[in-house]
Amino acid sequence: MENKQNQIKDLEGKKALVTGGTKGIGKAIADRLAEAGATVIVTARNQPNGDINHHFIAADLTQPQDVSSLTDEIDTNFGGVDILINNVGGLTTPGGGFSALTDEHWESELQLNLISGIRLDRALLPKMIERNNGVIIHISSVAAKQALWNLNMAYAVSKAALNAYSKTLSTELAPKGVRVLTVSPGATKTPPMEKFIQDFAASAGITIEEAFNQLLGQVGGIPMGRMAEPSEVASLVHFLVSPAAAYLTGTNYAIDGGSLPVVL
Structure with missing residues (x-):
């Protein structure tokens, strides 16, 4: 059913x-x-291998010229958007703490997880403001509030900066009819997460199950006992962009199975 x-x-x-x-x-x-x-409309660096049921535009959002081309195509074919989900991002830098991270590592992580979203917001916001209506969701991470120095230092810092940017942007845009919110997933069952666990297991010479338990142990575990499904994150995002959430803006929603050991 x-x-x-x-x-x-x-x-x-x-x-x-x-x-x-x-x-x-x-x-x-x-x-x-x-x-x-x-x-x-969906965008990614490369054309997906399988079938996709949405309008696809190839773009590398860390490159200003690609953002300009993407925006031009959207304006020409769709007249702008009502909803922007800044989901692109990821952990691309090595673990090992401050000494393992070069200037290039910091720059690439900030470009991917922070500047790309800022750049796209700046390009698409004018039409939202003109219509006095729109919703922007920034997909962040619980790592921004629970950074692990040996695993995700640059990633966590870039997502913490995204959180601060998203909050300040929401304050600016609320009187202009545009809502801005942040969604912070915890461990989610995606191919990059599964590969991260596999690589960690291989480097540590342990099983995937042992690697998963070790990683969860560093953040205090997940009370619900499992990773999130992508569809569960999608359900939250759907609610936040819907008319049912019309009075919500400026808030950061953690969806982590209860793993953050803090009072928010």
């Missing part, structure tokens, strides 16, 4: 852009928004 939530068409007539929307969390979000009635 089809999930009743998937039948709700509360985004009819809306146009949405999902960056990094061809796999993992991004693909799950794109599919969910389309199910809710939105016209969905």
Whole structure:
């Protein structure tokens, strides 16, 4: 039986852009928004291998010229977007703490996880402000509040900066009809996460199960006892961009199975 939530068409007539929307969390979000009635555009560096049911535009968002080309194509073919999901990002730098990270590592991580989103917001916001309506979601990470020096220092710093940017942007844009929110997933069952665990296991000479338990142990474990499914993150994003969340802006929503050991 089809999930009743998937039948709700509360985004009819809306146009949405999902960056990094061809796999993992991004693909799950794109599919969910389309199910809710939105016209969905997805972008990634490379054309996906399999079939994709959304309008695809190839772009490397760390490159200003690609952002300009992407924006021009969206403006020409769609007249802008109502919903922007800044999902592109990732952990691309080595572990090992400060001494393992070069200037190039810091620059690449900040470009991917922070500047790319800022650049795209700046390009697409004018039409949202003109219409006095729009929603921007920045996909961050619980790592921003629970950094691990030996595993994700530069990534965590870049996501913490994204959180601060998202909050300040929300304050600026609230009077202009544009809502800005942050979603911070914890451990989520995506190909990059599974590869990260496999690589960690191989480097440590342990099993994948042992590697998973060691990594979770560093963050205090997950009370729910499992990683999130991408579709669960997508469900939260769908709610936040829907009319049901019309009074929500400026908030950072952790979706981590209870793993953050802090009072938010």
